[in-house]
Amino acid sequence: MGLGKGKGRDDWQSEKLVELVRKLQPGIILNNRLDLPGGVQTPEQFQPRAGAAADTRLVEECTTLNGSWGYDRDNLAxxxxxxxxxxxxDAVSKGNNLLLNVGPTGRGEFEPRARERxxxxxxxxxxxxxxxYGAGPSAFAAPYGARYTQRGDRLYLHLQRYPIGAIELDGLAGKVRYAQFLHDGSEIQFEEPEKKDWHSYVHAGVSEGxxxxxxxxxxxxxxxxVVELFLKQP
Structure with missing residues (x-):
């Protein structure tokens, strides 16, 4: 890890500490801050490309509302x-947890910008x-500028970059029975490739599949x- 003097597994006697903790509470969840392999991974101030789906270890993304972990009057980022x-x-789409840090003022209050967010x-x-809640990664690949989460037969398309007029979702032809915006429950119409005969498709601009x-x-x-997609049962 490249930790300085006084900050590392040998200085903390991490192995003995973990042994003691697990003896007292065998089912405890530990993170990786003891400078030992394993435990919940805790990346700070960046979004890892992969999550629990690609790594058997749990991941908790740690970030702040601005550029400071504590209250900083002059930090405007x-x-x-x-x-x-x-x-x-983004965290939920990868099966990760999000730890969102908030720094109270010296009076023990959150400032207006923190409260607003x-x-x-x-x-x-x-x-x-x-x-x-109760959702996680999906096996479907989300289009550019979007993220998927899924819970059972409900697939959720998060439009982080709002497209102009329409968006194509690969691999979902014949698999969706209904679509709606989640925030207001309004229906969203969708098109699929049109069958010409048993062996070919007339796409009408919609990609095959x-x-x-x-x-x-x-x-x-x-x-x-968020678009909530009701998937057909297999």
Missing amino acids: WKSSEAVVNLLV LAALGEWTRLNGRSI AIRLKLPAVKPEVPAP
Whole structure:
């Protein structure tokens, strides 16, 4: 790890500490901060490309609302409310957990900018919580600018970059029975390749094996709109 003097497994007697902790509580979950292999991985201030689906170890992404772990009056590198929502979406889409740090002021309060972002995240989650709670990675590959989460027969398309008019979703032809925006329950029409005969398709602009969602020209006034796709039972 390249830890300095006084900061490492030998200085902390990490192996003995873990042995003691597991003796006292065998089912405990530990992270990787004791400078030992294994445990929950805790990347800070960046989004790892892979998650638990590609690695048997658990991952908890750790980040801040601005550039500081504690309250810093002069740190103005605030993430937007939409960026905070997308951090959560990205983590869940990879099977990771998100640890979102908030630093209170010396009076023990959250400043207005922190409250604004937390309120926006709470409101987004109130409307779109089905795509987060109990959901995780999907075997389907999301298009550019989007993320998938899935819970049973519900596939959730998170539109982090809102497309113009329509978006194609590969591998979903014949697999979707209904689609709607999650924030307001409004239906979204979709197209599939049209059959010409038993051996070929007339695509009408829709790629083979894909469906095309017809989206409103104007982005809904919510960060990262979510499309809930009801999948057909196999």
